[in-house]
Amino acid sequence: MAITTELFGSAPDWLAHTLADAGLPVATKKARLADGTRITRQAAGLLYACPPADRANPNNEALIVSAGVHGNETAPVEVLNGLVTELLAGRWPLACPTLLILGNPPALKAGERFSAANMNRLFNGAYHQPAYRGLAEAERAQLLEEACRRFATLHPDNLSHYDLHTAIRPSKREKFALYPFIKGRRVPRPQCRFLLEAEVETLLLQHREATTFASFSSSVLGAESFTVELGKVEPFGRNDLRRFRGFGDALRRRLCGQPAPEVSPPFDHLTVFEVVHEILNTGPSFRLRVPDDVANFTEFAPGTVIWEDATTCYRVGTSPEAIVFPNREVPVGQRAGLMIRPLQQLGA
Ligand SMILES: O=C(O)CCC(=O)N[C@@H](CCC(=O)O)C(=O)O
Ligand SMILES: [Zn+2]
Secondary structure, eight states: OOHHHHHHTTSSSHHHHHHHTTTSOOOOEEEEOTTSOEEEEEETTEEEEEOOTTSOOTTOOEEEEEEOSSTTBOHHHHHHHHHHHHHHTTSSOOOSOEEEEEOOHHHHHHTSSOSSSOGGGSTTTGGGSGGGTTOHHHHHHHHHHHHHHHHHHHOOTTEEEEEEEEESSOBSSSSEEEEOOOTTOOOOHHHHHHHHHTTOOEEEEOSSOOSSHHHHHHHTTOOEEEEEEEEEOBOTTOOOGGGGHHHHHHHHHHHTTOOOOOOBTTBOOOEEEEEEEEEEOOSTTOEEOSOTTOOBTEEEOTTOEEEEOSSOEEEOOSSOEEEESOOTTSOTTSEEEEEEEEOSOOOO
């Protein structure tokens, strides 16, 4: 029996099966490729792939790759589904244990960012908060945390997590990554080189812990984690997948355990910013004073008012700052944007 039939029944691939089962509990299903690679469907949108014990893992690493944490961000989902289809077809040998995640099946099926709550604000145990109890995203965030903990227990060494997104607005920098804050941590050079290999030329260093998926895997699992913004939000079928080929090729290279290529033009310089301020919706008097159509990485001069409410007025400091993820529609208490500033030196 074809492995896709063993794993996904009549569905033609992982994504179709995930959307068909969206949100429904599915029994664990195990299968084995001809080369001995073990594939376990642990839940809807959750595959654990483990190479045969006698196969070398030259990069000595384990990977968690997630996409579709937001259901309207479809391009990374198509990229990941394509790589899974190649793997299951035996197109290349998996070298490293990998946990593959389609984050939010019901929201993916609906084509919405989320159903009841932004799942990427529910990690690091935030799903326990009473306001979220019983919500689909809270239950899913807990399931994903538990799956990642199990995976990290089995494969604790050299664990990387790439949580793949696309952005709501146009962006002056199409692809960029966000590195969760862990006090005293620096970005390892090999991770910077991987971002460039994947055609991601911009890196934002977060300034405090958060409740994002990448922040959870960093702070709880000790992973080298990144949120990776690969382009613009589009519905399924509307993505120009040529624009995502660089990331897909780089991720395939990692999955195959091949050595990293030399950094080469045009992707040979990583521009690094530091997050200097997280804009939160503070309540009824909150006003975000930027244009509705402002693009990510739009820069504002010193002294510009970015947001204000009845008691506070946030102005750009003594050097220019740019905005990322402006969103006046978020609920009270949630992120309405990030303010960033170029970082002078990444450090050794
Ligand atoms: O385009 C937007 O406004 C949001 C795009 C998106 O979903 N970004 C992630 C970033 C997560 C992080 O800060 O690491 C999010 O907002 O959850
Ligand atoms: Zn997202």
